[in-house]
Amino acid sequence: MKKALVASLPDPSGNPRPNRAIKLLYNMGFEVHTLSPRLKYKMKEVTLTFEINPSEISNSFKIFRRLLLLINSLAGIFKLGISFFHKTYSLIWKIKDQEERLKNEYYNLIIVEDLTLLPFFVKNYTNKSKIILDAREYYPKEMEGSFYFRHIVAPEKRHLCKLLLKKIDGFYTVSNGLAELFEREFSIRPEVIRSTPYYNKVKYKPIKDFPVKLVHHGVANRDRLLENMIFVLAGLEGRYTLDFYLTGDENYIRELKVLGHKSKNVNFHDPVPFSEINEMLCSYDIGFYFLVPAGFNTKFNLPNKFFEFIQAGLGVVIGPSPEMSLIAQEFGVGIISDDFTVQSMIKTLKSKSLKDLNLIKNNSIEVALQLSWETESKKLESIIKNLMV
Template sequence: MSSRPSLLIISFSTLISDPRVTKQIEIFKDRYDLYTCGMGPAPEGVVEHFEIPFGIRAWVNDRFAMITRSYKRAYWNLPAVRLVSEILPVGKFDAVFANDIEAVPVALSLGAKKGVHADLHEYFPELKTNNWQWRIFVAPYMMWLCKTYVPQTTSRTAASSGFARRYQEDLGIDFGTVTNAAPFADLQPTPVGDVIRIICTTAGARARRIELIVEAMRDAPPHIELDLIVMPNEPDYVASLKKLGADIPQLKFREPVAYTELVNTVAEYDVALSFIPPTNASKALALPNKFFEAIQARVGVIIGPGPEMTPLIERYGVGESTDDYSVESLRKTLHGLDKQRVEAWKQAAHRAAPALSSEEQVKIWFDAVHDILG
């Protein structure tokens, strides 16, 4: 029988392809007896994996419960929650690490001997406020989940200081911040050629307003080129983007690559573009993976004027933020790029890479779990 403390990580996602959860598994698997619960196969190095089959919903779909605000019923009747409640043993684990709000109540129900840490990747009460049905029916449910269960956890983190601040204001409890930083990559900045090559990797969802990026490349000067890697989240939308950009010679669509290949793919370029209009509070306060992947790839970064990314851009000198989220502002920034400035950004990214790596960030999770387990 092992003498090491036991830790369970729960996430209603595919664990081996979830960057944030993957980092958690890596830092804890050699320290504790690590158990996991999530979709997909068992991650390497865990004692036992409790698999959630693909297709089992972890998202509320009980319309009557939502309309009548029977939120307890809505949550505990979720197919994924019912399954996890059946397959996970109660009282077995010393600590539980819950990813995202839907994992927190079931994590608390397991009777962990020492405590539960909650890692909230987004600001869930305002996750999709651009959708009126979501605002009316789902947002109050999300706030109920947060106010009912998150204060019962032992410790908490969020994916940006903006998210952490909002949760602290709403719930009156402390939150730490663990950004979506990428692992340190031992790379060198590549020289900038006569043509400045820009890459944008993004989810293919209408809420991302990717058409703004396409239009910003119209009539671009010959010294800049942009490649778009758009995930097929909404295939018809992605198809419309390709049609919109078909007559723009310096704009190309590139096939998606595996997450493990992403930093090396971005390193082929000179500048990474992360331009996400704040269509809801979650996007407004986001500090996305793409920013940190660009730093590890040793390329410059162009962003919209987000309150989380802009201070890092300014502090480390790794790029530039646009004046606003309009096509005109993005076009002005892209068309105005020059070789010397981009070379300076790439060198600055190289200097910033150690400080902005996940190795620094995950220490916060390590300390939180260590404090729980003693």
């Protein structure tokens, strides 16, 4: 039996992209191991986990990790080689603790879910295993709103891309915008494999009256300016409600709750497990994701939640984000504001009738299979089959 390893910094049992890759590999007949944090939710597809990046670490190790990350950034500026980054990132993510055990394993295929994990595999597995990178971000512009990132961290990310991308066997990313920039900057074009969930057959549930129930779920990052969605609701005169299911920055979530509690039509709920997202979404009318672009990655964002809204038969309300807008228009599954101002979104939603909203809901159900992992996964399956010849 062929063996595959999926290397992921977040827990793949609760993270959609590595989770789907693991299940695809399993269904293709691979024995699947992970190099990842301990799995919170049991996965029958995973035979063995080599634990890295633990959620609980000592304060002294946190300081040590920050120091190493700074040293890595300087090493990127001075363009040091793979061996250096292999050693430092193995310490940072605690891969070093698993190296001896990993030496006893042979893998036909390795899927790596983060650029900073690649030095370890390029150093140790080149010419032994086929290595694929799932680039979920354009790394040199990951947090470009930060002065520190732009001037200290980004040169390292750019250097790592130049150093590593030419040494791996496969490479894919989440959207065309990211793929085009990778090609322009590094002369390697990745395949585009979108973050689509599994197909869910749901019944059409028309909205019969106002208020319309909007929903938003996901990670609360400050650069996503989620407060703008609360400001939009304040201007809709009770015609809509909005429920949040958020993980991430607890301080930011508390600030959002203070803002939201001033309004009777904004509510906050505990996040639900990955496996229960579709069931939760199906109890709402429309998915809402008003993402003001804070940089390149957010401009060309094409997230899981966009497709999860469609799989739940909701349709989406979005700003004019290029990648999301393209799909929303092509398949008739979205309502798009003219620009990224709160006033524009208020105007857009006020102008829509229940008939308009029900149309995008019905269209979402009609195209759900086309925009599902069952369809999208064929691209990754093809990459893997070609590498295994």
